[in-house]
Amino acid sequence: MLDEQAKKTMLQKIPHGLYICGVKDGEEVNGFTLSWLMQASFKPPLVVICVNQNSISHQMIKNSGFFAVSFLEEGQKDLAQKFFKQMRRVGNKFEDVEFYLGKTGCPIISDSLGYIECQVVDVVARGDHTVFVGEVIAAGVHREGKQMLLETTGWQYGG
Numbered sequence: 001m002l003d004e005q006a007k008k009t010m011l012q013k014i015p016h017g018l019y020i021c022g023v024k025d026g027e028e029v030n031g032f033t034l035s036w037l038m039q040a041s042f043k044p045p046l047v048v049i050c051v052n053q054n055s056i057s058h059q060m061i062k063n064s065g066f067f068a069v070s071f072l073e074e075g076q077k078d079l080a081q082k083f084f085k086q087m088r089r090v091g092n093k094f095e096d097v098e099f100y101l102g103k104t105g106c107p108i109i110s111d112s113l114g115y116i117e118c119q120v121v122d123v124v125a126r127g128d129h130t131v132f133v134g135e136v137i138a139a140g141v142h143r144e145g146k147q148m149l150l151e152t153t154g155w156q157y158g159g
């Protein structure tokens with residue numbers, strides 16, 4: 001039998017960063033706060049992200065086949081908090097956030113350390129999140145700085 005408490009305690013010890021994942025579907029853009037991201041290959045450069053199947057962003061990534069990841073700097077908690085919220089409830093999250101569209105057409109946060117843009121090359125739909133395997137097809141550095149870590153925010157996503 002799985003020890004539920006031990007499972008939760010240990011899974012919450014997996015270290016994560018905190019990012020804004022920018023997505024699009026046609027002309028529409030959206031973004032959400034993402035922590036489940038990691039590199040998955042050097043050649044070709046791949047990352048995986050895990051996206052809640054109930055989110056609008058999930059559908060948008062499936063439809064477009066692209067996503068962008070903006071890397072937040074420590075201290076940018078307000079920005080992270082804005083993108084927790086569901087588009088279904090709050091509407092356009094980018095209304096008062098400066099952004100631009102990358103090569104993929106996905107939104108990139110101007111006030112961030114930098115970004116990667118990815119083309120979805122594989123999808124694993126199991127459980128309540130879908131694993132999107134993305135090939136990094138563009139990247140840029142905006143400025144130097146220390147990236148935001150989930151641990152230092154006091155927030156949790158996992159367990």
Ligand SMILES: Cc1cc2nc3c(=O)[nH]c(=O)nc-3n(C[C@H](O)[C@H](O)[C@H](O)COP(=O)(O)O)c2cc1C
Nearest residue numbers: 032033035036051052055056057084085086087157
């Ligand atoms: C600290 C934190 C980390 C999160 N990490 C993820 C994540 O890795 N994947 C994910 O799908 N949702 C994650 N979320 C939840 C989404 O940000 C949230 O569901 C968002 O409202 C989805 O937006 P949408 O419905 O507009 O697509 C996280 C939330 C918090 C508070």
